[in-house]
Amino acid sequence: MPFKGKRALVLGVANKRSIAWAIAKRLADGGAEVAFTFQGERIEKNVRDLAASVSSPLVTELDVRDDAAIERVFAEVGQVFGGKLDILVHSVAYAAAEDLEGRFTDTPRDRFWMAIDVSAYSLVATARAAQPLMAAAGGGSIVTMTYLGGERAVPHYNVMGVAKATLDSSVKYLAWDLGEQNIRVNAVSAGPVRTLAARSIAGFPTMESIVEERSPLHRHVDAEDVGAAAAYLLGDGAKNVTGTTLYVDSGYHAMGM
Template sequence: MAGRFEGKQALVLGVANKRSIAWAIARRLREEGAELAFTFQGERIEKGVRDLAESVGGHVVGECDVRSEDDLDRVFAATADAFGGGLDCLVHSVAFAAAEDLEGRFTDTPRDRFWMAVDISAYSLVAAARRAEPLLQARGGGSIVTMTYLGGVRAVPHYNVMGVAKATLDASVRYLAWDLGHSNIRVNAISAGPVRTLAARSIAGFTTMEEMFEQRAPLHRHMDADDCGAAAAYLLSSDAANVTGTTLYVDAGYHAMGM
């Protein structure tokens, strides 16, 4: 597909393996012409991410634990080097909560793990956007996309602290959109229905969630990571030139239902 991202450069945070939503987004951007850069979190997945990056002719700009200011500084500097000082698109597809906090009662979440989930899953967008800003400005503007979930606006059993983190992420999208709009930088979120990934498997009752989703969503069908890829490509492209500070639901309509 010739496309909307010819001559554009994108940094993708959040590829763990070929099932990752970030990977589906990356593939779609590549298909439409983008040049890509990736980070990875931890040696365990380094080889896998390097192989995936190579398969799309992408750069690996280093290891990045989003809790580390040093890691973030290093990978954004490496991105600037790889991309001639600029950047057009940033994909943020990162989240984490301790497995024991994705089952049982939200009420029992301890303080340290509450903040860890918010730090990794929400503050990381702010920290990354701040570092991306000068690179995006160097291109006269750009676009940032993050991944969220309905559990940030409604109580979804088992989603627990991750729902609170997503609410923080959703609000951060709106405040970043306001700040960065002055530089023609757009910031949006995709709220996805259940997709079988590494992160999803750590949520207790994920299979039940999928079953209920298919039963109750107006379109009565599952979705996959490629649906997120297509939506992200739209939000990151000039087709969405006047779209910022919003959440695009890619969930077969599930969010529209009251029962």
Template structure:
């Protein structure tokens, strides 16, 4: 395998367990030579994340709740300390909406839980990008990747407020790409088809989404987290040095279909 990330340093958010999309991305970057720092949310998953991070010789594993500004600033500072003041890669793979909002009607989403979903799933990209900007600038540029879904562009039953959050995330990718491009920092998204992860299990009707995508997409096969890892490695690498503000669909081609 080519080592596109030899000498590159990355911060990975959103690993919960070995099924997490963020872990599939981290594995791939590590195989290609990257050094990686990890964040985790909450003590419940700390051991999982530490064990996974140890398996790729990570120099830093630290707690981060993306709703807390001090956490975001601290983890990026700690990553800077671990990586001699520089950062090349940021993977944002974090999202949350209350379970009841992924089961009931979108129309009934209360104000506080609407903002909770947007805070965790969209604003966190802006906060992490802003905190990472000086370290990426010091590295001569960088690459930021987030995870989105078609439900931000079209109505997908049950995706509800998370779709609105993905819409805000997609737009944030474009504004960040425009501003950070001046510093040679690229910002892109992957729109993944349904992948069986912890977060996916909280979406009511997820098995139906999986079945429909597999039946109607041009490639008629399930989407694996490792498929997303491959797309991520491309977008984060120098191979994509002229690609920013874009979304790569890793969904078996489902987004191209009209029905």
């Protein structure tokens, strides 16, 4: 039971295909107590049902654009976990569908900032809110989800790539700030996984087939593979790993062609 006695908060479960759910399941199977947030009534029942299946002590609403909601959620987490938190999983991203279809050049100002707000600033805001609870636990581990499209131009990924670049850099600055309190911050860079968010990326099937054709392992990645990598980063086996990105993409990132 690698996570026995650990207290975790997981942001970003929408349904059973969500990467966040694969991670949460690993944590719960490993003995952690797992609290969940959901965004919007539309997915509330899904998340409540999944959370109940792992005997979650807390399921609460969170729109990461809302600072007051972040404050409320972390107060609730503090209450159910006796003022302590060991693990934060950030698996949240959003960009308008039209910005994942056309040219990046045409992204309007408001939707550019929205993508960065939801997909990158949310890590900064939630890490800051988690900090006192993790410090009270003697340290903690934070994992976020990124993609190669933040480092290289991937057709159609567009403004989400810019948001991931911001997220990747935020991981490093947070790792520096929070390391003092034994809080680690890392990212998993996943290859294409069929989820709700992935469906809004035009050309997603092409991304999948290119990985299959050109990656060293010539195969798809699934949410469970990503869950296993996140579990490593969240666990004590990674106690000296921070500010890093672990690629779970069949090796695609290593290729030049």
